[in-house]
Amino acid sequence: MKTIGVIAGVSWESSIDYYRILNEEVSRRLGGLHSARIAMYSVDFEDVEGPLSAGRRDQAAATIVEAGKSIQRAGADFFIICSNTMGMFTPDVEKATGMKGIFIADAVGKAIKDKGMKKVALLGTRFTMEESFYRNVLVERYGLEPMTPDDDGRKAVDDIIWHELCLGIIKDESRGKYVKIIEDLAGKGAECAALACTEIPLLIQQEHVSIPVFDSTRLHSLAAVDLALA
Structure with missing residues (x-):
């Protein structure tokens, strides 16, 4: 089994789910007392989000790269960044360490394509939806053909992520806003919804909406286990 390098803390609310899913899936596949071999570095999220929001991307990237170097020294064979938005720094870590990274967008894109779907409602931070x-x-x-909410919808999705979900705050009112946004996009032709922020699955599950949802946290974790056990 390869050692999975995990750059976590972005945010820690969803990193908990990564750790659980990685271990549950290895246990399910191998049985017995098997669990995942993991080298994890959890950053202080403020050291990444603050510079990124202020336009200092090099500073944010440097924090993620240092985390990548740390997990490499700890024995990681490859790495994942536990975030859709901060996944933008996957190439930076690959370049600095020579390790292979699994970009979360690849895990999501492959899963949707494998289901034969094309038009996808893309929900995440403004960075993820707009860049x-x-x-x-x-x-x-x-x-695929990504579809995003209108500007007001993107603002609502983004605000709820940063000011609620990343702080562990779950509100029925916010769930209702997300459901309406997803259903509106479904009405415009979206065949499925990509929950392209690792905190969104804390709020939205399949039971809440009428179209299939793709949980980026789970898909990313499963892709990491696939590689670890290959």
Whole structure:
């Protein structure tokens, strides 16, 4: 079994689920007392999100890269960054360490393509919904057609992530906003919804909406286990 390098804490609310899923899946596949071999570094999220939001991307990237170097020294064979947005720094860590990284957008894109779907409601932070680093992977590698909410919808999705979900705050009112946004996109042709922020599955599960949802946290974790056991 390979050792999975995990760059966590972005945010820690969803990193907990990564640790659980990685171990549960290895146990399920191998049986007995088996668990995942993991080298984890949990960053102080403020050291990443603060500079990123202020436009100092190099500073945010440097924090993630240092975490990557730490897990490499701890014996990681490859790595994942436990975030859709901070996944933008996957190439930076690969370049600095020479380790292979599994970009979360690849795990999501492959799962949707494998189900034969094309039009996907893309929900995440504004960075994920509006910038090219994530969208281009879905479009160019997997032939998908991402659909995002209007500006007010993107603001609502983004605000709830940063001001509630990353702080462990779960509100029925916010769930209702997300459900309406997803159903509106479904009405415009979306065949499924990509929960492209690792905190969104804390709020939205399949039972809440009428179209299939793709949980980026779970899909990313399963892709890491696949590689660890290959």
